[in-house]
Amino acid sequence: MRGLARAALLAVSLLVTYVGARAAEIAGAPRIAVVVGRKSFVTDVTVDDLRELYLRRRRVWPNGRRAIPVNLPADNAVRARFSRLVLGRSPQDLVPYWDARYFEGITPPTVLPSPAALRAYLDVEPAAIGYLSASDVDDTCRTLLVLGP
Amino acid sequence: MIELAASRQPRVAAVGSQRRRAATAGRVGVALVVLVTAVSVALAGDADPGRDVGSDRADGGYRVGDTGLWLGGYATVEAEVPESRPALAQLGDLGFLVRWELTPTLAFFNETDLEDTVTLVEHAGLERGSRIVLLERLYLDWTPRPDLTVRFGKFLTPFGIWNVIRRAPLTWTVDRPVATQNAFPDHTTGLSLIYQTTRHGWSFDATAYGQGQDELVRGASDISATAVGGGRVVAGHTLGAAYVAVGASAIAFENRDTDRWEDAYGTDVEATLGGNHLMGEFAYSRVREPGARDEWSFYVQDVVPLYGPLYGVVRLEHVEPRRGRVVNGPLIGLAWRPLPHVVVKADYQFADHEGLPSERSDIERGFLASVTLFF
Numbered sequence: 001m002r003g004l005a006r007a008a009l010l011a012v013s014l015l016v017t018y019v020g021a022r023a024a025e026i027a028g029a030p031r032i033a034v035v036v037g038r039k040s041f042v043t044d045v046t047v048d049d050l051r052e053l054y055l056r057r058r059r060v061w062p063n064g065r066r067a068i069p070v071n072l073p074a075d076n077a078v079r080a081r082f083s084r085l086v087l088g089r090s091p092q093d094l095v096p097y098w099d100a101r102y103f104e105g106i107t108p109p110t111v112l113p114s115p116a117a118l119r120a121y122l123d124v125e126p127a128a129i130g131y132l133s134a135s136d137v138d139d140t141c142r143t144l145l146v147l148g149p
Numbered sequence: 150m151i152e153l154a155a156s157r158q159p160r161v162a163a164v165g166s167q168r169r170r171a172a173t174a175g176r177v178g179v180a181l182v183v184l185v186t187a188v189s190v191a192l193a194g195d196a197d198p199g200r201d202v203g204s205d206r207a208d209g210g211y212r213v214g215d216t217g218l219w220l221g222g223y224a225t226v227e228a229e230v231p232e233s234r235p236a237l238a239q240l241g242d243l244g245f246l247v248r249w250e251l252t253p254t255l256a257f258f259n260e261t262d263l264e265d266t267v268t269l270v271e272h273a274g275l276e277r278g279s280r281i282v283l284l285e286r287l288y289l290d291w292t293p294r295p296d297l298t299v300r301f302g303k304f305l306t307p308f309g310i311w312n313v314i315r316r317a318p319l320t321w322t323v324d325r326p327v328a329t330q331n332a333f334p335d336h337t338t339g340l341s342l343i344y345q346t347t348r349h350g351w352s353f354d355a356t357a358y359g360q361g362q363d364e365l366v367r368g369a370s371d372i373s374a375t376a377v378g379g380g381r382v383v384a385g386h387t388l389g390a391a392y393v394a395v396g397a398s399a400i401a402f403e404n405r406d407t408d409r410w411e412d413a414y415g416t417d418v419e420a421t422l423g424g425n426h427l428m429g430e431f432a433y434s435r436v437r438e439p440g441a442r443d444e445w446s447f448y449v450q451d452v453v454p455l456y457g458p459l460y461g462v463v464r465l466e467h468v469e470p471r472r473g474r475v476v477n478g479p480l481i482g483l484a485w486r487p488l489p490h491v492v493v494k495a496d497y498q499f500a501d502h503e504g505l506p507s508e509r510s511d512i513e514r515g516f517l518a519s520v521t522l523f524f
Binding site: 058059062066067090096 | 209210219221246247248250253254256258260292295296313314316318319345346347348349350352385386387392421422423424426523
């Protein structure tokens with residue numbers, strides 16, 4: 001009985017530590033701005049829309065134009081957080097999903113190496129959509145949605 | 150003394166056979182390591198981080214300028230060391246993929262495979278196969294609305310998880326579970342409506358499909374149908390840190406070989422968490438014939454990340470076939486992805502029966518390995 005109580009105490013301690021660490025992580029994480037270029041025809045988007053677009057299940061905008069979601073590199077912290085918040089999975093957990101899409105000829109979203117490159121691309125491609133740390137947004141892009149605390 | 154010699158002889162022969170088999174397995178292992186090393190060196194350029202610019206590492210294939218044309222493919226070398234028949238190494242599948250986006254809402258897709266090319270058989274040498282060219286998929290996708298796709302042509306029957314991901318680079322084991330093989334035709338030639346959406350964090354997929362003719366270019370399916378009607382629904386959502394998707398499938402088809410209608414129903418689950426990949430499927434099928442036995446089967450498989458790109462695989466499978474013996478087929482294996490486009494797999498398949506050469510089971514006890522390259 002005493003062993004069981006110790007095990008329960010240990011489990012509760014671990015859970016509290018985990019929840020505390022996660023809360024600190026979330027509180028310290030930057031907000032993510034979902035952005036398009038100034039000339040983009042896209043005026044609003046929901047988190048559900050983003051999941052469809054970034055998993056490339058939805059590949060056209062309602063006006064029939066090809067949708068171009070843009071990612072930051074797989075090891076980027078903002079990308080990892082966006083993936084978790086919007087797609088519900090880490091980039092690592094999505095590898096089997098993208099492997100399966102490869103065999104339908106559907107490739108993952110385009111990757112740009114930096115926030116500056118992403119902003120520059122959005123500025124010239126009205127059908128593109130991307131995300132940045134809120135602190136990286138400038139007047140070359142338009143914010144549609146802000147994710148995070 | 151004579152009796153003793155007689156009784157010992159088979160044991161000596163068995164020991165010799167086991168040693169030969171171990172030596173064969175060793176040679177196959179060395180060959181796989183050499184092949185992987187060669188492929189790794191040849192593709193060293195692919196590991197250049199600069200290549201990541203513009204695409205994910207999971208990306209692949211070749212886009213031909215701005216034409217909307219995408220080309221891809223894969224090749225597999227397999228080795229089998231079953232306990233009941235000679236070992237063999239073979240060039241498995243050689244597949245070519247083409248997707249051509251004619252407009253943002255209209256796309257053509259084709260997969261053509263070359264199978265049964267060359268096989269190296271223990272004690273028999275090199276055997277040339279019939280080099281069958283199979284038309285695996287040929288369809289046109291039209292997207293009248295962002296959430297709806299109309300597919301027309303020959304496609305993989307969307308029943309369960311495995312049938313649509315059964316290519317070697319997509320699976321964690323060399324062989325697919327038998328539980329996913331015998332209940333329905335692998336291919337459907339006809340029309341499919343695919344609806345995909347996400348609402349309030351729930352992802353939904355609903356597919357309805359039908360076939361009213363013979364399979365287009367037969368030969369790719371073990372079961373061929375003259376008429377098919379079916380559907381599949383999947384719902385997915387995050388569950389804590391995991392992502393879980395649950396699906397259900399149903400199909401009715403007229404078997405071309407027996408002219409009988411058969412029905413199959415299935416349910417499946419898939420979950421990912423921290424690199425773990427859990428999947429399971431259950432399928433039940435019946436023939437619309439008085440007195441015919443029903444068939445049911447299931448498998449559960451978990452993939453666990455071990456070290457970097459090395460994964461461990463455990464699978465439990467149970468098959469209650471319409472004819473023949475009940476089979477339990479546990480499997481343990483390793484899957485290694487040293488480069489984004491190279492997959493190496495080694496499995497040991499167990500089975501709770503002795504597979505006799507004259508009475509081969511769909512689940513054979515033995516060692517299986519493969520190296521797959523997709524490009």
